[in-house]
Structures are given as C-alpha cells and as structure tokens.
Amino acid sequence: MTTHILIVGLGLIGGSLALAIQKNPEVKVIGFDTDSHTVRKAKKLGVIHDMAFNLKESAKMADFIIFATPVNATVQLMNEAQSWQLKKNVILTDTGSTKKIIMEKAKSLKARGITFIGGHPMAGSHKSGVEAAKAHLFENAYYMLTPLEHEDEHHIQSLEMILQPAKGKILRVLAHEHDHMTAVVSHFPHLIAASLVHQLSSENEEYPFTRQLAAGGFRDTTRIASSNPVMWRDITIQNRMELVKQLDKWQSEMDTVKSLLMQAEPANIEHYFSRAKYVRDELPITSQGAMYSVYDLHVDVPDYPGVISEVTGLLAKHLISITNLRIVETREDVFGILVISFQSIDDRQRASSSIEQETDYETYIS
Numbered sequence: 001m002t003t004h005i006l007i008v009g010l011g012l013i014g015g016s017l018a019l020a021i022q023k024n025p026e027v028k029v030i031g032f033d034t035d036s037h038t039v040r041k042a043k044k045l046g047v048i049h050d051m052a053f054n055l056k057e058s059a060k061m062a063d064f065i066i067f068a069t070p071v072n073a074t075v076q077l078m079n080e081a082q083s084w085q086l087k088k089n090v091i092l093t094d095t096g097s098t099k100k101i102i103m104e105k106a107k108s109l110k111a112r113g114i115t116f117i118g119g120h121p122m123a124g125s126h127k128s129g130v131e132a133a134k135a136h137l138f139e140n141a142y143y144m145l146t147p148l149e150h151e152d153e154h155h156i157q158s159l160e161m162i163l164q165p166a167k168g169k170i171l172r173v174l175a176h177e178h179d180h181m182t183a184v185v186s187h188f189p190h191l192i193a194a195s196l197v198h199q200l201s202s203e204n205e206e207y208p209f210t211r212q213l214a215a216g217g218f219r220d221t222t223r224i225a226s227s228n229p230v231m232w233r234d235i236t237i238q239n240r241m242e243l244v245k246q247l248d249k250w251q252s253e254m255d256t257v258k259s260l261l262m263q264a265e266p267a268n269i270e271h272y273f274s275r276a277k278y279v280r281d282e283l284p285i286t287s288q289g290a291m292y293s294v295y296d297l298h299v300d301v302p303d304y305p306g307v308i309s310e311v312t313g314l315l316a317k318h319l320i321s322i323t324n325l326r327i328v329e330t331r332e333d334v335f336g337i338l339v340i341s342f343q344s345i346d347d348r349q350r351a352s353s354s355i356e357q358e359t360d361y362e363t364y365i366s
C-alpha cells in the first residue's frame with residue numbers, strides 16, 4: 001500500500017527530505033509551498049511526485065505531514081492543523097531548528113488526538129531553496145527527534161522508518177535539552193558570525209581596503225552569516241532565552257580575554273589558545289557543517305601538477321563520492337599530503353583500496 005507523505009515547505013531541507021524519502025518505492029511524496037513557483041520547480045526537478053496547491057485538501061489524504069518551513073511559520077501551521085480534517089493515524093513532524101515552542105504547540109494537537117513528533121536534522125548549509133536540495137544531505141548527520149512524553153512507541157518507530165532512507169543518525173532528546181545544545185553549537189555561533197561581519201562593515205569608512213583582506217580565517221568563521229535571514233530571525237526569536245544566557249557567558253569570556261591581553265603575559269595567552277586548540281581538535285566535526293560526521297583519508301602524494309585530478313579521477317571511475325578535499329603541507333614542502341573526506345566508512349575503505357591498488361600512493365587514516 002502506498003504511503004502518502006505531504007511535505008510543507010519545499011526549500012533546502014524539505015526538498016532534500018523529499019528526495020531522500022522517495023527512495024522508498026512504497027512512498028508517494030506530495031509537495032506544498034506558499035510559493036507556487038517553488039512547487040512547480042520541485043515537480044520539474046523530480047523532488048516531489050505530486051504538486052499540492054490547496055494545503056487543507058491535500059492534508060486530508062496524508063499519512064505523514066512534514067513541516068519544513070521557518071519555525072514561526074511551523075507554529076502557525078500547527079495552529080491551523082488543529083482544524084484540518086486528517087486521517088486517523090496521521091503523524092505530523094517538522095524539521096525546525098528549535099523545538100521547545102513547537103513541542104508546546106504539539107501538546108495542543110495531542111489534546112485533539114493528533115500525533116506530532118518534533119524533528120531536526122542537524123545538517124544543512126548556508127544555501128536555501130529547492131535548487132540546493134540534495135538526497136544525501138542528511139547522510140551520517142544526527143537527526144534529532146523530540147517526541148512528547150508518553151508518546152506511543154509505534155508512532156515514533158513509524159516515523160523513524162519513513163526517515164530511514166535519509167540515512168541520518170536518529171536520536172531522541174527532550175525539547176529543552178535540544179534548544180540548549182543547539183544554542184551552544186549552532187544558534188549562538190550564528191549570532192557571533194553575523195556580529196563579526198557587522199564589525200568588518202563598520203571598518204569600511206576609515207579603512208575600505210580591510211574587506212579585500214578578509215580571506216581564510218574570516219571567511220571560515222563567518223560563512224554561516226550568509227544563511228537565510230528569515231530562517232535565522234525565527235530561530236533566534238524562538239530560542240532567545242537560551243541565547244541571552246550564552247551571550248552573558250560570552251561577555252564574561254570576553255572580559256577574561258581583555259584582561260589576558262592587558263596583562264600581556266605570554267604564557268597565559270599561549271595557554272588560552274592551546275586549550276582552545278585542544279578542544280577544537282577533539283571535536284567530531286569538520287568543515288562540512290554542524291555535527292556532520294565525515295571520514296578522512298590521507299593520501300601521501302608527491303607534489304607535482306595533475307596528481308589531484310589523477311586521484312579524484314580514480315575515485316570518480318569507481319563512483320565514490322567525496323565531500324571535501326584539501327592539501328596539508330608537511331615536511332617543508334617535500335610532500336603534499338592530500339586529505340579527502342567521505343560520507344561513510346565504506347566509501348573511505350573503497351577509496352583506500354582503489355588508490356593503493358591502482359597507484360603507488362600510500363593511504364592512511366589519522
């Protein structure tokens with residue numbers, strides 16, 4: 001029997017989920033968006049099977065409804081859903097970056113016999129819109145679910161089954177824990193990134209050339225400031241209490257930094273950076289984005305032109321996709337060590353075997 005899944009909001013996340021979920025041949029994905037051009041584009045790109053232009057009508061037929069809209073719109077849609085005619089066993093979920101307010105609203109739905117299980121895939125990017133959607137976006141990323149207390153286990157497992165083709169690492173957390181943790185690793189860093197960009201912008205009058213110098217570090221630290229402002233407006237408003245607490249801690253941390261600088265004691269300043277380096281180097285994250293597991297392979301290649309395309313060509317020949325590639329300079333430039341990131345241990349293993357069998361290069365895992 002076909003399972004009908006209605007996705008509301010066909011942007012980066014809704015589109016990516018639609019692509020992943022439709023790998024299950026028993027599923028039909030129907031897409032709705034307030035922007036009708038987006039719905040048509042999603043159909044044209046093969047992101048959805050069927051287009052929906054009347055949300056209330058389409059909701060009637062759905063077995064699952066996924067809200068992949070900015071979080072304030074999700075709360076509004078949950079309000080509206082209370083008066084929709086829905087299938088008896090329908091399961092509602094969302095993809096929002098905040099969970100506390102949404103799960104409060106879920107209680108009102110539950111009072112009307114409607115199951116809502118909060119969801120948040122911890123992968124994404126600063127891009128938005130259906131054109132940026134990718135079926136593999138959530139592979140190996142944590143996918144948090146926030147069921148209400150005493151939620152029927154069968155409901156949670158049905159949702160987990162539907163989400164399975166996305167290949168995320170599903171875990172269950174409480175909504176308030178979710179909002180605290182994401183404030184620390186995602187929402188607060190976003191505020192800092194935006195504030196650094198504002199600080200650069202204010203330099204413009206006196207030192208207009210400064211922005212030309214904004215390379216490597218500044219770009220790495222501020223990439224997320226290029227994200228969708230509407231989405232972040234909603235997230236920061238909903239999670240503002242946690243953010244204010246983080247801001248207090250940050251201000252006290254900056255006071256510490258200020259006094260370290262004023263004292264100018266080299267050992268203390270070095271220790272400050274050493275501690276940060278140690279903690280940062282131990283993180284299970286990479287440049288791919290928040291809480292995204294990747295698997296690095298080091299390839300000991302000589303430093304001559306064409307060597308990178310030789311290795312990437314070999315991987316392409318074996319249909320092994322890579323998520324990142326960088327050169328680490330070692331041994332006074334004698335060797336360029338190529339570091340390639342993969343989405344799974346299996347991909348990394350296949351890559352290692354192919355490179356070792358078909359080239360003279362050694363590979364190792366750090």
Ligand SMILES: NC(=O)C1=CN([C@@H]2O[C@H](COP(=O)(O)OP(=O)(O)OC[C@H]3O[C@@H](n4cnc5c(N)ncnc54)[C@H](O)[C@@H]3O)[C@@H](O)[C@H]2O)C=CC1
Nearest residue numbers: 009011012013033034068069070071096097124125128129
């Ligand atoms: N962008 C990211 O990296 C991540 C975002 N999220 C969350 O997923 C949700 C969606 O984010 P994105 O896909 O990035 O945003 P997006 O901006 O790419 O897409 C949102 C889509 O929702 C549509 N929309 C807005 N209001 C609507 C409404 N009332 N009814 C129907 N459609 C509506 C918009 O037209 C747009 O097509 C947000 O709640 C966000 O917090 C979660 C994980 C990562």
Ligand SMILES: O=C(O)C(=O)Cc1ccc(O)cc1
Nearest residue numbers: 097122123124125126289290
């Ligand atoms: O682009 C990045 O690095 C991100 O951190 C993407 C992201 C944005 C919002 C989320 O709720 C989860 C992940």
